[in-house]
Amino acid sequence: MQNSTSSPVGQPLAATGVAGGSGAMFDGIAARYDLMNRLMTFGIDQRWRRRTVDALQAAPGARILDLATGTGDLALMVADRIPQCTVVGLDPSAGMLAVGREKVAARGLSGRVELVQGDACQLPFADQSFDGITMGYGIRNVVDRPRALAEMARVLKPGARVAILETSEPRGLLGLGAKLHMRVVVPLLGGLLSGAPREYRYLQRSTAAFPSPEDFAKLIESSGLKMQELITLLAGASCIHVASPLSRLGLASAK
Ligand SMILES: C[S@@+](CC[C@H](N)C(=O)[O-])C[C@H]1O[C@@H](n2cnc3c(N)ncnc32)[C@H](O)[C@@H]1O
Structure with missing residues (x-):
């Protein structure tokens, strides 16, 4: 079970002994990434x-x-669910983005969804320029998480929300099956079917090395954001941390 001793708040992934997590590593699994996701999570x-x-x-x-x-x-889910919105998707992996751009074009969404190469720690966007930020299964790969969170706070408009979806170690009796699935089935099946065992072992280890939801919430609150909501999914197999920029909350509510 993950705790704050084995993975202190803000501790970089590299310091936990879990290497990788760069865009380059994801280039290796880009072609089968979507299929593997659907198979390993049964579409959840x-x-x-x-x-x-x-x-x-x-x-x-x-x-x-x-x-x-x-x-x-x-990014495509955002375009589907928020009418007339525009989406900028950012990622360092050229291989993952290439697959993504094909999907955007196939859906006829090139006018609303743009995918750009970049690093969450150094966003090439103006202050207060977005009405919302999503991040799915991405933050655990970022080495300097406090910096990425501070960048999110910077580019969000006052009162806007960031929603960060991330896997965590499931808890309790209910979580036992999910934990077995993540610790044994995912690395084994992922390695076999994708032909990239090292990458799928990394995915499992990086999940185990990620802070508990409570510790990650503390990190969020020390990085210029205020927690709004913590949504726990399937006995904690994944969590959604929802937050808003801290310094502008008061300003927004005072208006
Ligand atoms: C597990 S995939 C998640 C992809 C997608 N968000 C999803 O929901 O399936 C993790 C992604 O994090 C990206 N990544 C790694 N380091 C990053 C960084 N510093 N900034 C932004 N993205 C990063 C990887 O290139 C990879 O595409």
């Missing part, structure tokens, strides 16, 4: 992306940033 992953988008409570026509967009599943 898409339901959780939907809940992540809905947690933004964004208005029609909003401008949304999807960080660690990968092959664009969450």
Whole structure:
């Protein structure tokens, strides 16, 4: 079970002994990433992306940033669920983005969804330029998480929300099956079917090394954001952390 001793708040992934997590590593699994997700989660992953988008409570026509967009599943979900919105998806992996761009074009959404290469720690966007941010299964790969969270706070408009979907170690009796699935089935099946065992072992280890939901919430609150909601999914197998920029909450409510 993850705790704050084995993975202190804000501790970089590299310091936990879990290496990787760069865009380059994801290039290796890009071609089969979507198929593997559907197989290994029995399709539940898409339901959780939907809940992540809905947690933004964004208005029609909003401008949304999807960080660690990968092959664009969450960016496309945003476009599906928020009428007339525009989406910028950002990711360092050229391979994942290439798959994503094909999907955007196939859906005829090139006018509303743009995928760009970049790093969550150094966003190439102006202050207060987005009405919402999503990030799905991405933050655990970011080495300097406090910096990425501070960047989110910077580019969000006052009162806007960020919704961060991330896997965690499931808890309790109910979570036992989910834990076995994540610790044994995912690395084994992922390695076999994708032909990239190292990458799927990394996915499992990076989940185990990620802070508990409570510790991650503390990190969020020390990075210029205020927690609004913590949504726990399937006995804690995944969580959605919802937050808003801290310094502007007062300003927004004073208006
Ligand atoms: C597990 S995939 C998630 C993709 C997608 N968001 C989804 O819901 O399926 C993790 C992604 O994080 C990206 N990533 C790794 N380091 C990053 C960073 N510093 N900034 C932004 N994205 C990063 C990887 O390239 C990869 O595409």
